[in-house]
Amino acid sequence: MSEPFTTTDDSAFPDERLSAYLDGELSEVERAQLEASLQSDPALRADLDALSEARSFFAQHGAVAAPEGFLEDLLAAVEEEPEVVQLAWYRRPFGVPIEGLAVAAAALLVVWIALPGTRDTSEPTATGAGAAIMEQTRQTKSPSSSLASGYGTDAAADAEDEAKEAAEEVATTEGTVDPTTNAWEPPVDADQDGVAVAEIDEKARGVGVNDKLAIPGAKGFDLAEKKAEEERAAAEAAQKQAEMKAAEEAQRTTRTGTNFTQVPYSYTLYTEDAEVLYRLAAIAAKHRGEVTDSEKHELEVTELSGNDGATVLVQLPAHALQAFGKEIGALGSVYASADNTMFAGDPVEVRVRVQLAAGAPSGTGTAPNAARKARESLDQLEVGEAL
Amino acid sequence: MFLLLAMVHHPSDAELVSRFKEGDRTAYSEIVRRYQDKVFSMCLRWMRDDQVAREVAQDVFLALYRSLPTFRGDAQLSTWIYRVVINHCKNKRLYRKRRHVDFHEPLEGKRTDDDQPARQIAHDGPGTDATTQQSEAEVLIREALEHLDEEQRAIIVLRDLEDLGYEEIADLLGLARGTVKSRLHRARAQLARVLSRKIDERDVI
Numbered sequence: 001m002s003e004p005f006t007t008t009d010d011s012a013f014p015d016e017r018l019s020a021y022l023d024g025e026l027s028e029v030e031r032a033q034l035e036a037s038l039q040s041d042p043a044l045r046a047d048l049d050a051l052s053e054a055r056s057f058f059a060q061h062g063a064v065a066a067p068e069g070f071l072e073d074l075l076a077a078v079e080e081e082p083e084v085v086q087l088a089w090y091r092r093p094f095g096v097p098i099e100g101l102a103v104a105a106a107a108l109l110v111v112w113i114a115l116p117g118t119r120d121t122s123e124p125t126a127t128g129a130g131a132a133i134m135e136q137t138r139q140t141k142s143p144s145s146s147l148a149s150g151y152g153t154d155a156a157a158d159a160e161d162e163a164k165e166a167a168e169e170v171a172t173t174e175g176t177v178d179p180t181t182n183a184w185e186p187p188v189d190a191d192q193d194g195v196a197v198a199e200i201d202e203k204a205r206g207v208g209v210n211d212k213l214a215i216p217g218a219k220g221f222d223l224a225e226k227k228a229e230e231e232r233a234a235a236e237a238a239q240k241q242a243e244m245k246a247a248e249e250a251q252r253t254t255r256t257g258t259n260f261t262q263v264p265y266s267y268t269l270y271t272e273d274a275e276v277l278y279r280l281a282a283i284a285a286k287h288r289g290e291v292t293d294s295e296k297h298e299l300e301v302t303e304l305s306g307n308d309g310a311t312v313l314v315q316l317p318a319h320a321l322q323a324f325g326k327e328i329g330a331l332g333s334v335y336a337s338a339d340n341t342m343f344a345g346d347p348v349e350v351r352v353r354v355q356l357a358a359g360a361p362s363g364t365g366t367a368p369n370a371a372r373k374a375r376e377s378l379d380q381l382e383v384g385e386a387l
Numbered sequence: 388m389f390l391l392l393a394m395v396h397h398p399s400d401a402e403l404v405s406r407f408k409e410g411d412r413t414a415y416s417e418i419v420r421r422y423q424d425k426v427f428s429m430c431l432r433w434m435r436d437d438q439v440a441r442e443v444a445q446d447v448f449l450a451l452y453r454s455l456p457t458f459r460g461d462a463q464l465s466t467w468i469y470r471v472v473i474n475h476c477k478n479k480r481l482y483r484k485r486r487h488v489d490f491h492e493p494l495e496g497k498r499t500d501d502d503q504p505a506r507q508i509a510h511d512g513p514g515t516d517a518t519t520q521q522s523e524a525e526v527l528i529r530e531a532l533e534h535l536d537e538e539q540r541a542i543i544v545l546r547d548l549e550d551l552g553y554e555e556i557a558d559l560l561g562l563a564r565g566t567v568k569s570r571l572h573r574a575r576a577q578l579a580r581v582l583s584r585k586i587d588e589r590d591v592i
Contacts, residue, residue: 020553061524062547063548290471292474347453
C-alpha cells in the first residue's frame with residue numbers, strides 16, 4: 001500500500017476537495033482546477049483512489065438489515081400504544097377552516113369588548129397565569145359569549161371560583177405590571193415586600209436574567225426605565241393574546257363529547273441543580289419524548305453554571321403532557337406559563353426555560369402552584385360534561 | 388403492464404401516509420418495511436451497539452406511529468424520519484452517558500477535538516450480538532467507526548448510506564455546508580487509513 005495508508009498523521013489526505021469531488025459537490029471551477037492538479041500530482045491521485053475505495057467500501061458494507069423479528073416486535077409494541085386519535089377535525093370543525101373560526105371568534109370578542117356594559121372594566125388586571133384564568137372565567141361568565149355558555153355548570157362555577165382565587169394570588173400587588181403576554185415568558189410574581197420579580201427572557205430582551213431578579217429594596221435598579229417601556233409593549237401584546245386565547249376558547253367549546261384537557265405548554269423552572277437539563281432529558285425520554293435546544297435541531301446539553309439559563313424544547317406525546325408537568329415540578333420551582341396553546345396536535349411541543357437560582361425567586365413556591373392547581377381544575381373539565 | 392403492476396405494489400410514501408390516516412394499518416407496516424433497514428443502519432452506526440440500535444429504531448417507528456396522523460407532508464417522509472433518528476440517537480447517547488453506560492466519547496465534545504479519535508474502553512467486539520455472525524467486512528467497519536466521533540459517523544452515514552447531499556445533511560444536523568464538507572472528508576480520510584491498515588493486516592477482500 002502507498003504511504004498515506006499506513007500513517008496516522010492527520011496531514012494525510014490534506015486536500016478537502018477530494019471527498020467533495022467524489023460526491024459531485026464541487027463547483028465547475030473547483031472541479032476543473034482539481035482535475036488539472038490530479039493530472040500532474042500522482043500523490044493526490046493516490047489519495048483520491050484511497051478515499052474512493054473507503055467510500056465504496058462503506059457504502060457497500062455499511063448498511064445493515066434490521067434484526068430478525070424487528071417488525072413483529074414493533075407491531076406488538078404499537079398494539080400497546082394508546083389509540084391514535086385522528087386530529088384532522090381540528091383543522092376543519094363544521095367544515096370551516098380553523099383559521100376562519102378563530103378570526104370570527106376574535107371578531108366577536110372585539111365586539112363584546114367594545115360594547116359598553118358588557119364587560120366589567122373595573123376588574124383588576126391579572127398577571128401571569130392568572131391573566132389566562134381570568135380571561136377564561138370572564139368568558140365563562142359572559143352571557144354574550146354564546147360559544148362559552150357551556151361552562152354554566154356547578155363544576156365550572158367551582159373551577160371558576162378556584163381560578164379567581166388563584167388569580168388573585170398571582171395578581172401581584174399594586175403597581176406591578178405583567179410582561180407575560182409573550183408566549184415564552186414566565187409570569188410575574190411579587191415578593192412579600194411588593195418588589196416585582198420578573199424573569200425576562202434573556203434572548204428576547206438582550207438583558208441578563210439575573211439583572212432582573214429583584215432584591216428587596218432594590219426598586220431603583222438601572223433597568224427600570226427600560227422595563228417600563230417593555231411593560232407597555234407587553235400590555236399591548238397582552239390584549240392581542242387575550243383575543244387569541246378567546247378565539248381558542250371559543251373553538252374549544254364548540255367541541256362536544258370529547259374529554260379534552262388543556263395544559264400549559266410553557267414552563268419556567270428555577271432550580272439549584274446544575275444537572276437539571278439531564279434530568280429534564282431523562283423525564284422526556286421516559287415519556288418517549290425528544291429534547292432539543294431552542295433552535296429545534298440540536299441539543300447542546302451542558303451542566304448549568306453561574307448565571308446560565310437555558311431554554312429547551314421538549315416534544316412529547318400529547319397524552320404525556322400532564323405527567324410531564326407534574327414530574328418537572330420535582331426538579332425545582334416551576335412556573336406554568338399562561339401560554340395555553342390548544343390543538344397543537346400530537347406530539348406537542350413544550351418549552352421549558354431553566355434558570356439556575358440560589359433559591360427560587362420569592363413567591364414561586366406558592367402562588368404559581370396554587371394557580372396551576374386552579375388551572376388544572378379548569379383544564380380537566382370535560383367539555384362534554386359541561387355541555 | 389409490468390410498469391402498472393410495479394406502481395400498484397410500490398405506492399409512494401405520501402400514498403402510504405394517506406392510507407394510514409384513513410385507518411389502513413397495513414400502510415404503517417409497509418412504511419416500516421420500507422425504512423427499517425435504513426433506520427436500523429443509521430442507529431447502529433451511530434450507537435455502535437446492536438441492542439441499543441434496536442431500541443432506538445423501535446422508538447423512532449413508535450414516534451412515527453404517533454405522529455403520522457398529523458403528518459402534513461410538508462417535508463418528505465424520509466427527511467422527517469432521518470430527523471427523528473438523529474434526535475433519538477442524540478437523546479439516547481445523552482441518556483446513556485448520564486447513566487455511565489457509554490464512555491466511548493464525549494457527548495457534546497467541542498469542535499476543537501474534531502480530529503481526536505473517540506476515547507475507547509475495551510472494545511465490545513463482534514460478540515455484542517452473539518446471534519449475529521458478523522462478516523469480516525462488518526468487523527472492519529465497526530473497528531473503523533471506533534475512530535470517528537459521533538458527528539463524523541452521522542455525516543458519513545447520511546452521505547454514503549442514505550445518499551443525501553451536503554445541503555440536506557447540513558440542514559438535518561444544523562451545520563454549515565462547509566462544515567459538513569470538511570468533516571466528511573476527515574471522516575473518510577480516517578476511514579481510509581484504518582481500513583487500509585486493517586485490510587493490509589488481514590489481507591481480506
